[in-house]
Amino acid sequence: MHYHTLGQIPHKRHIQYRKPNGELYHEELFSTEGFNDNYSLLYHCNAPTQIVQVGDPYSIAPKTVHDKQLKHRCLKGFNVEPEEDYLRSRKPMLVNSDCRIILAAPTKSMTDYFFKNADADEMFFIHEGSGRLHTMYGVLPFSYGDYLVIPRGTTYQLHFDGPNNRLLIVESMGPITTPKRYRTAFGQLHEHSPFCERDIRKPMELVTNDEKGDYLFYIKKQDNIYPYHYLNHPFDVVGWDGYLYPYAFSIFNFEPITGRVHLPPPIHQTFDGHQFVICSFVPRMYDYHPLAIPAPYNHSNIDSDEVLYYVDGDFMSRKHVEKGMITLHPGGIPHGPHPGTVEKSIGKKETHELAVMIDTFKPLLMTEYAAGIEDPEYYRSWIS
DSSP: OOOEEEEOOOSSTTSOOBOTTSOBOEEEEEESBTBSSOEEEEEESSOTTOEEEOSOOEEOOOOBOOOOOOOOEEEEGGGSOOBSSHHHHOEEEEEOSSEEEEEEOBOSOOOSOEEEESSOEEEEEEEEOOEEEEETTEEEEEOTTEEEEEOTTOEEEEEESSSOOEEEEEEESSOOBOOGGGBOTTSOBOTTSSSOGGGEEOOOBOOOOOOEEEEEEEEEETTEEEEEEEEEOSOOEEEEEESOOOEEEEGGGOOOOOOSSOOOGGGGEEEEETTEEEEEEOOEEOOOSTTOOOSOOOBOOTTOEEEEEEEESOOTTOSSOOTTEEEEEOTTSOBOOOTTHHHHHTTOOEEOOEEEEEEESSOOEEBHHHHTTBOTTGGGTTTO
């Protein structure tokens, strides 16, 4: 990310900064990679250390399925039942040691507690619903098609506009960044990048809650949820600056790269994670060589698992696609267009498909939640 600032801050870091009554504001360095990576400095009305643990932690470790079958899989994502509570609505589907792919369908806002993921950065894709992400950095509105990137350790609340919400969530054990090849040595997005800084929405409304009371929040750490209480409102920041903060990016602002013949999936890359990538498939013109075949060629992704989350539109290389469907094409066996779709694609000029792809370089395991919404016959769909 690039430098941003909101609110009132002193002219130099790590110096005295006082309230109108003469008391010091409380400076906090916020960094997720020690002191060697991007960070922000925040100025709190009250000490952010005044917290008390209450209650016992409970485990949310994913329960994985080990059926030892190497085959293509399909999950009916919209079969995940909605739940009122946001935390309980989060259902891990596919997991490894680098990332977790989660589906959630919360129906109510987080009005009586706050949440902090101390294990992982989070990337949300908003499939259905709209609302506002509240953090100590300010307020960030979101709606259909938005990615939200939230650095680990960020305390937040999600306020939804209504009950119908569908979220794809990726937890990353390392930072989620823009691809390095899109950036100059100084961090600016290149001219040939499929998006630019103008497309990235940063928190623009800083609301300072200088209030004392009893504020419940939950911390996720090592697959446990720890109940805590703040003695001060967690969003009591009067100003901050830096390079580390939550932001939004709409998939509709991703500018597709096209060519005369079919180009490989890396042209769709949007984010980088530790040992995985996130790509955006958006409406675009098809390949324009006179003998071009728009359908993707068969390929063997030997070193990676490929996950596609289908959002909307007509997917010319797949049959019987539904919104919210997840397909897993594991490394080691080839996959490609369904029978008949290659010939059918020839001569077509454009596609209106919308999908999110996640490629991991370690195998993914299905969870019990995923097994409950799997289409067991999907692996046979290349035969019929």
